[in-house]
C-alpha cells in the first residue's frame with residue numbers, strides 16, 4: 001500500500017471534516033443577493049460583532065474581499081501604500097489596477113511588516129501630477145513575508161499615523177486567526193483601528209471556500225456593490241456560510257497545533273546541512289526555508305520530494321514554503337522533515353523534470 005501524500009503546499013488544501021459537511025448539508029438557505037439567506041446573514045452579523053464593526057459581507061475568496069475593499073476605499077487614480085511582499089501586490093492578478101484603476105506604492109518592510117518610519121514622506125502632496133494616496137494596507141499574518149505576526153502596538157502606530165494623514169486602513173487578515181493565536185491579542189483588538197478587514201475561511205479554518213469583509217456600514221455598502229460588479233453576487237450561499245460558522249466555533253483554538261507542528265518541522269529541517277532556516281522566524285503555520293544553490297534549486301527539491309510523497313511549494317529559485325494545517329499531523333510533519341533530509345543528502349541538483357512554475361502564493 002502506498003502511503004498518502006503529506007501535503008504541505010498550503011492550508012487551502014484541507015478538506016471539510018464530516019462534522020463540517022453535516023453543518024453544510026443542514027444549512028438553512030435563501031437568495032443572498034436579496035439578503036434572504038439566513039445563514040449568510042447570521043455569519044455576517046456574527047463576524048461583524050466579533051470584530052467590533054458595523055457590517056460584513058460574505059464572498060467567494062480572499063482575493064475578492066481584498067479587491068472589494070480596494071474598490072470601496074479608492075477611486076481611479078488613487079494609490080495604496082503596501083508592503084512589497086503582500087498578496088495584493090503579487091498574487092491578485094493586478095486586480096487593483098485592472099478592476100479599480102488603483103496603483104500600489106510598495107514599501108520595503110521586514111517580513112511583510114512595516115512601521116511609521118517606512119511610511120513617513122510617502123503621502124503625495126495635493127498636486128495634479130500625483131496620484132492621490134488613499135489607503136494603507138496591512139497583511140496579518142504575512143504570507144510571502146514569512147508567516148510573521150504584527151505586534152498590536154505596531155499596528156496601532158501605523159493605523160493612527162494613516163488616520164492622521166486622512167488615509168483609510170485595510171487589513172488583509174486572510175490568516176487573522178493565526179495571527180491572533182500567535183500574537184496574544186484578540187481579533188477585535190487587532191482590527192480596532194482598521195477601517196476594513198478581510199478574513200478567509202478556506203485556509204487554516206478548513207472551509208471549502210469563503211471569505212468575509214467587515215467594516216463600517218458605508219464601506220461595506222460600497223464593497224457589496226463591488227462584489228456584484230466583480231461577478232461575486234451569491235445565491236444559496238448559506239451552505240458555505242454554515243461551514244464558516246462551524247469553523248469559527250470549532251477550528252480556531254486548534255490553530256495552535258498547526259503552529260506547534262510548523263515549529264517542530266522547522267526545528268528538524270533547520271539542522272540539515274545546506275538548509276537556511278532560522279527557527280525563531282517561524283511565528284505561525286508557515287515555514288520558509290532556503291537551500292544553498294550548490295545543492296540545486298527549490299523546484300528540483302520540491303520535485304524530488306513529490307516523488308517521495310511530500311508536497312511543498314517552491315517560492316523562488318532557492319526558497320521553499322511548508323504550510324501546516326488541519327489535515328497534517330505531528331507525525332506527518334516529522335516524516336516530511338526526514339524526507340527533506342534524505343533528499344538533501346542524496347542530492348537533487350541533477351533532477352531534470354523539476355516543475356518550472358514557482359507559483360505558490362496560497
Ligand SMILES: Cc1ncc(COP(=O)(O)O)c(C=O)c1O
Nearest residue numbers: 061062063087143172174361362
Ligand atoms: C495573505 C493573503 N491574502 C489573500 C489571499 C487570497 O485568498 P484566496 O486564495 O481565497 O483568493 C491569500 C491566499 O493565499 C493570502 O495568503
